Amino acid sequence: MCGKDVDVKYARLCRICKKIICLDCVRYIVVKRETLYKKYEEQIPVCQNCYPKVKIRGKLAKILDDVFG
16 A cells, blocks of 8 residues: 555454555444444454545445445
C-alpha cells in the first residue's frame, strides 16, 4: 500500500481485498455479530482503499456480517 517493505510479523491482512498492510496504514471496521449465546463486536482490519468514507449503514453492515460471519 504505502511502499514500505513490510515484515510479515509486523503486518495485517485486509479482510476485504486480502492485501498485506503495514501497521501505520491499517484501519479498522467494527462488525456486530450475534451468536446463539451472545452478541459481540469484532474489529476487522482493512486497507485505506477498502475503508468506507461514510458511516456504514445497516444494509452494508448486514452484507459484511454475511460475508465474514
